[in-house]
Amino acid sequence: MPLQTLGWTVRTMPFLERAQAKYGDMWTMKLAQEGPWVMVSDPDVVKQVFKGDPEVFRAGEGNAILSPLVGHNSVLTLDGSAHMTQRKLMLPPFHGRRMQAYGELMREIAEREIDSWPSGTSMPLWPRMQAITLEIILQAVFGLDEGPRLDALRSRLRDVLAASTAPVTMLLLAMLGTRRFEGLKVVRRELDPADELLFEQIRERREDPDLDKRSDILSMLLSARYEDGRPMSDAELRDELVTLLVAGHETTATSLAWTMERLVRHPGALERLTDEVAAGEDEYMDAVVKETLRLRPVLPVVVRRLARDAEVGGRLLPAGVAVAPCIHLVHRRPDVYPEPSRYRPERFLEQPAGTYTWIPFGGGVRRCLGASFALFEMKQVLTAMISRIEPSATTSTPERVTRRAITMNPGDGGRVTVRRRTTAPEPVPAAA
Numbered sequence: 001m002p003l004q005t006l007g008w009t010v011r012t013m014p015f016l017e018r019a020q021a022k023y024g025d026m027w028t029m030k031l032a033q034e035g036p037w038v039m040v041s042d043p044d045v046v047k048q049v050f051k052g053d054p055e056v057f058r059a060g061e062g063n064a065i066l067s068p069l070v071g072h073n074s075v076l077t078l079d080g081s082a083h084m085t086q087r088k089l090m091l092p093p094f095h096g097r098r099m100q101a102y103g104e105l106m107r108e109i110a111e112r113e114i115d116s117w118p119s120g121t122s123m124p125l126w127p128r129m130q131a132i133t134l135e136i137i138l139q140a141v142f143g144l145d146e147g148p149r150l151d152a153l154r155s156r157l158r159d160v161l162a163a164s165t166a167p168v169t170m171l172l173l174a175m176l177g178t179r180r181f182e183g184l185k186v187v188r189r190e191l192d193p194a195d196e197l198l199f200e201q202i203r204e205r206r207e208d209p210d211l212d213k214r215s216d217i218l219s220m221l222l223s224a225r226y227e228d229g230r231p232m233s234d235a236e237l238r239d240e241l242v243t244l245l246v247a248g249h250e251t252t253a254t255s256l257a258w259t260m261e262r263l264v265r266h267p268g269a270l271e272r273l274t275d276e277v278a279a280g281e282d283e284y285m286d287a288v289v290k291e292t293l294r295l296r297p298v299l300p301v302v303v304r305r306l307a308r309d310a311e312v313g314g315r316l317l318p319a320g321v322a323v324a325p326c327i328h329l330v331h332r333r334p335d336v337y338p339e340p341s342r343y344r345p346e347r348f349l350e351q352p353a354g355t356y357t358w359i360p361f362g363g364g365v366r367r368c369l370g371a372s373f374a375l376f377e378m379k380q381v382l383t384a385m386i387s388r389i390e391p392s393a394t395t396s397t398p399e400r401v402t403r404r405a406i407t408m409n410p411g412d413g414g415r416v417t418v419r420r421r422t423t424a425p426e427p428v429p430a431a432a
């Protein structure tokens with residue numbers, strides 16, 4: 001067990017690959033402090049898990065560790081009918097077609113950040129991508145306009161997010177459990193001032209006579225009604241805003257840093273993308289983003305804990321066991337992706353991404369609520385970068401995949417040399 005815990009924690013991807021080579025598409029991992037996890041990587045079994053009864057295949061329980069931060073009304077930590085009630089209310093603002101409304105704001109935020117970078121220097125992109133994705137959430141999701149409240153919340157939430165992944169936090173949480181941890185004075189001192197600002201924002205928006213003209217997600221959640229006609233309470237809104245921040249900020253920043261890390265080591269792909277951006281098209285961009293999320297998924301697995309005994313992949317598994325569709329292993333299947341380790345965005349021009357074979361956003365009734373938002377945001381930020389800078393690699397070796405809390409990050413932060421473009425990329429003739 002200590003060896004498995006070490007492999008899973010320190011060298012996650014090679015550990016998963018070795019285990020699959022030895023045991024196949026369904027095997028059990030035993031971690032210290034955890035019950036058994038049954039890893040599955042056969043797309044048919046992944047489909048069975050994603051389509052399984054949500055009262056049996058529970059995801060919220062596994063996220064309970066987040067509850068001191070995201071609260072007890074969060075779509076991330078609820079299960080069963082309480083989860084569905086909350087999710088139904090939150091889905092419409094995240095519908096794919098609605099994303100267009102945020103395009104201009106996302107590009108402006110990205111361009112302002114990119115224009116502040118010194119030309120000709122090498123830097124890790126990850127912290128810069130975090131600054132961009134935080135700002136986008138504050139403005140497009142929380143609906144904050146430029147001003148003192150935006151400044152105050154930005155700085156408060158940065159502190160809260162940094163504290164939430166600090167090793168001492170993890171240790172205290174493990175020792176005390178979530179209920180006792182969230183009552184600690186030191187925790188309240190960190191969270192309360194941020195909550196106060198969030199409640200101010202919620203109350204002010206609720207009274208805004210122009211609420212229905214606003215396109216930010218908070219305004220839409222304020223107008224939404226549960227099936228019994230009730231609006232969301234301030235406490236529910238606060239919990240969902242923090243949920244969207246926690247689920248959507250670092251994940252998207254990390255995926256953006258990986259996209260650049262991959263592109264600068266594949267000059268052919270970078271060149272094709274640059275030509276396409278100049279021509280104002282986005283087919284190859286879509287393929288680039290999908291291929292990056294295939295080979296560098298931010299989360300290597302998603303987890304469902306069984307509330308009752310259940311048959312999975314032809315085996316009877318007991319209640320309490322966690323079943324984990326393994327994103328990393330599904331994405332490396334040679335029968336679905338020939339030459340699976342090769343970075344080749346073209347494969348997504350040749351065949352569409354499959355519901356149960358391309359799963360960076362999980363699946364079923366727990367599939368990432370922000371998937372369309374994240375894909376759209378990544379494309380806006382990448383377009384802004386490609387049109388303003390010429391990025392190049394600082395080393396030819398790929399950056400190592402390293403774990404940061406639960407996400408898989410580029411070991412050197414996605415380091416690139418940034419050179420400002422003096423002219424816009426040349427538009428390519430239509431025939432080219």
Ligand code: HEM
Nearest residue numbers: 244247248251252255302361362363366367368369370374
């Ligand atoms: C590239 C960026 C992102 C990745 C890779 C990602 C990935 C994921 C994954 C794997 C899950 C779990 C799905 C499952 O258990 O089946 C998830 C859930 C979730 N994500 Fe994302 N996510 C990203 C961005 C975002 C953004 C931008 C938002 C919102 C602004 C967001 C909001 C959520 C929420 C609310 C859930 C919980 C859904 C539920 O339990 O019903 N995510 N995400």
